[in-house]
Amino acid sequence: MSVIADAARLDESLAAGATLPASWYSDPAILRLEEERIFARTWQYAGLLEDVAEPGSFTAASAGHVPVVVVRGEDGELRAFVNVCRHRGHLVAQGTGRRSTLQCPYHAWTYGLDGSLRNAPRCDREPGFDASDLSLLPVQVGTFGPLVLVNPDLDAPPLAETVGGLLDTIAESGLDLARVHRRERVEWEIHANWKVTIENYLECYHCPTAHPGFSKVIDVDPDSYLLHAEGRVSSQFGPVRESALAGNGNAPYQPKGPVRQAQYHFVWPSLTMNIEPGPPNISFDTWRAVSPTLTLGFSDYFFGEDVSAQEIAELVAFSTQVGNEDMSLVESVQRGLESGMVPQGRLLPQSETLIQHFQRLVFDALTA
Ligand code: FES
Ligand SMILES: [Fe+2]
Structure with a gap:
């Protein structure tokens, strides 16, 4: 019997805004299929x-x-x-x-x-x-x-086809990717399915409630904070708040600098990258499913040559704080999914369009 029961009904429900089945977040047979059809075939x-x-x-x-x-x-x-x-x-x-x-x-x-x-x-x-x-x-x-x-x-098609115009988009942030060096690595051990981790990354609907410090720096209002999915890349663009640039409002770091816009990109299936407004900076995170309910990852932080040790420490602390807030969210979601009591969730496709796009890629890969 196929691992995926009733794919046609699931296909329809995803299009209507339902989530992937909760069981897909703890089932070892689903992870085996993901290894074979996603991780063995992607960049x-x-x-x-x-x-x-x-x-x-x-x-x-x-x-x-x-x-x-x-x-x-x-x-x-x-x-x-x-x-x-x-x-x-x-x-x-x-x-x-x-x-x-x-x-x-x-x-x-x-x-x-x-x-x-x-x-x-x-x-x-x-x-x-x-x-x-x-x-x-x-x-x-x-x-x-x-x-x-x-x-x-x-x-598989070459990497250039997967990343499309992403290098140009990054250049538009004001960051010169040819002039950054790795200065820091932070490792993560998350007791949740890899998809919960990625899905949490793909929306900022939770930012006002879950990330108060982040929301003081980045304007997370849905009319300002933009979401864009194309092929295997999903992007989020957040303007920096004027109050944070002016040094008001107790922002957790000073975001003034050549990088004028926050950009958060996801490259299917397991690479995420973050550019914060302020000095030249970018961090790359990658996520690996060790088991259906354990995800290991790390964040590599790159900075421009002239960025001071203090600026680096402040930005890494800012980002690690956001990461710790996210970790407790995703581990809670995992416990909820494993209860089996809510077999399928309901997305808000306006605010969670990137999750819908991601879940479609997962579904297509596993049912191809
Ligand atoms: S030499 Fe590599 S397994 Fe024996
Ligand atoms: Fe978050």
Whole structure:
């Protein structure tokens, strides 16, 4: 029997403003389907371009549940592979570093930076052993500003098609993405399904009630705060409040600076990015479903070279405060969904259009 019962009825109810079924937020069979049909086929954040700048440098990461390693070859070419040994499955590379080969720590199979198997101890004693059949499996690799993204699906459309005009939109905020560097990482452990985390990100309907500090800086009125979904990118644009620029109203940080507009972007399925008004800044967050009810993530904060340590500390504190407020919201939603007592929720499609768009992408992927 199919994991998804009565897809046609669900399709209709989503169009009418209902949410995905509550059971989809804790069912292991749904997560297995998401791994196969979403995370194994889409572009995901794998690491920092600066970590693989030099020939011979590598960084181990994951695309959803798929372990990957990104490598800068001696020829200067950026490549990425499934980071799973072709022998018996140990992860080949760990961490970030620089090497001329990648050696699996289990039985010392050694791969070139082009993924080819160069040496397997004792393989000369095995008639018929063919190393040329046993290269690391390639995955697609691309870059977005200071990030490296990978896609395990070699047949998927290129990254440029997924991100569309997003680089131009970011430039309109006043931020120069070529001139920011990572200064901070904050890690997250959220006891909720990954979709609850993303859905919470995709609306600011909750901002007036749940984020009082944020709402003093950003104008969250529905006539000022704009939502836009196109393809695999969903964006939110928030003007900075005049009172915050003037230093009135107890704003949690001073948002005056070259970046004049807040932008919050989501790239399907698991990358979010945040530009706050003020000094040159952007943070990228990525989210990984470890189980149906546990999501791990991290936020990498990038700033322009001239941004002071104090400005960085204030902005990271501001954003972490918002993140902690969100974490308690999503963990509460997860408890409510798991009760099973409200099998399907009701969206407000005007204020939650980006959630509707996201849930449609999930539905389409799982029922394709
Ligand atoms: S699993 Fe990698 S060498 Fe055996
Ligand atoms: Fe929030």
